[in-house]
Amino acid sequence: MTAASVESGLRGAAERDKLARARMLRGLLPALSLVLVLLAIAWLNPRAISYFGFSLMLNLAIPIALATIAQMFVIAGNELDLSIGTFVGFVGCVTATWLKDAPLIGVLILLGSIGVYALLGALIHLRNLPSIVVTLGMSFVWQGLAILVLPKPGGKAPDWLLSLMAFKPPLIPFPIIAALLIAAVVHFGLMRTSYGVILRGSGGNAAALERAGWSLLRTKIVLFALAGLFGVLSGMALIGITTSADANIGNGYTLLAIAGVILGGGEFVGGRVSPIGAVLGALTLALAASPLLTFMHIPPDWQVAANGAILIIVLAARVLISRRER
């Protein structure tokens, strides 16, 4: 081996090292943003960092995390779901009415709605439709159905759901355990199983998958059905916390869920998503939007802006890191 080739080999190793560092930093970004928000809260109000404080602050984090995971499945297939918020609202209305009064019909309606999601996936694939327009139309459909199911705010969550969401495990608050569980289950399913790879591949390189003999129709149906499933879970969790429903209860979730996926390191194209990151992103948004602002004495008017600002800051940080990657 000549000296020159050793030298170039060394330089290659150094380059690789730098690249790996940048990639790791990028992967840690979602966790870092959450830690920063937590530190800010701890500094502003140390008493919030307690079992009770976390249970209270993360109260709504579970439904947000579930809706974010739902959106993540859609984004993994290079599509976008602008109807997830009103879908969560619709599920909430069904949960607070049918699921309590006639559980069997309630379950059938919810299963049917997951079926509708699967059909949408098939429709979008077969007719080659822009998902953003289809789901924008569907957002009206879900909202209309929600109003038909529950014309006035009200209803009541089933008792078993109430007691589940009020569960108080020892030492660690329930929302944190739930978040860990959601992240672990979805991470295993999407990142560690072979069909999970196929699902992500359908967003990464659809043509290659098709050549290899995988059905793109099926991957799209599965991704949308999973989005519907987690949308249902999100709506049920939400009603378990709020105890009653309202047709507009989920409207804010559409944009929140997209923001959560992107914050968590997901990318819009290429099937690059991260379930753990998505849950972390959802927690960050849940904490930053209301508890942090309250502790900073910023009026709630700026809640939405805080979400936008966090999104922009994290994306800017990502650009800075990517620049080092090169």
Add this chain to the structure above:
Amino acid sequence: MASLRLLLAKPWIWSFIGALLVWLATIAFTGGYGGGGMITAALSLAVFTVIVGVGQMFVITLGPGNVDLSLPANIGLASAVAMKVMDGNDAMIAVGLLAALACGMAIGAANYLLIWALRIPPIIATLSASFIIQSIDISYGRGLQIKPPPGFADFTNWQILGIPVLAILTVVFTIGAAIALQRMIYGRSVLAIGQNIRAAWLAGVNVGRIRFLTYTLSGALGGLDGALLAGYFRGANVDIGNEYLLASIAVVVIGGTSVAGGKANVPGVWGAALFLVLLLTMLNTFGVSAGVRLLLTGLIIVGVITAAGGQKALR
């Protein structure tokens, strides 16, 4: 006969046929009563959708992934700015309109700044921007109960022989937009970028500048729309622009513009806007509940896009 076949081949004709069918269905239901008034009302309301629809059309034509999600927030903020600057004073109408335009242009420019500086998809950029604009609007427009100047309110409702003057002006504007699109360097550049951004760049199109201009144009039209809406509905409101997110995208798609970019259609925006407005009027005339109205609107939009189908993709 040949000319009829030529007409049917135009992608925009279907939206007008749809609008006509909906109108006929409604007057059949009312027994011919109120048909003319319905057209007047439809024209007045369609104007607001057409204005933002044209902005959205230019953005979507830039190619996959280009869409302006900040329009509703933009409209809301501009309506508040216009009402505050006009302050109910007839002498300030022009200044107020300019302020709303400037506000919208600033938002459009900020959108492109985010897209360019952070290298993020326009959907995310305009989404984050709309979060911030929404908050500014809530904070700025809190308790704002300024009525538009009487002259301005009258102007937005002014009709000649049952035809709203605003609709006539908007027709003139859309003809201008069509000429800009098909006959001017700016419009041809937008189409070229939408067809193949790399080829356009290699052919010497200043891609960055054209995209910047397009987002600024969309923002400006959103701002103008906000001011006009506040005049027409007698006051600004945080939620005044909410329905224009779906409406602006829907009229572009239904009107025959390709969601894959590179192919735009101005007359279709008018047809689709009239179709949507008349559809709502029809459902109201039939006396259906709010839930059914939303449900049917959604189903019809999904149905129309499925029937039109066939091209990819808005991302």
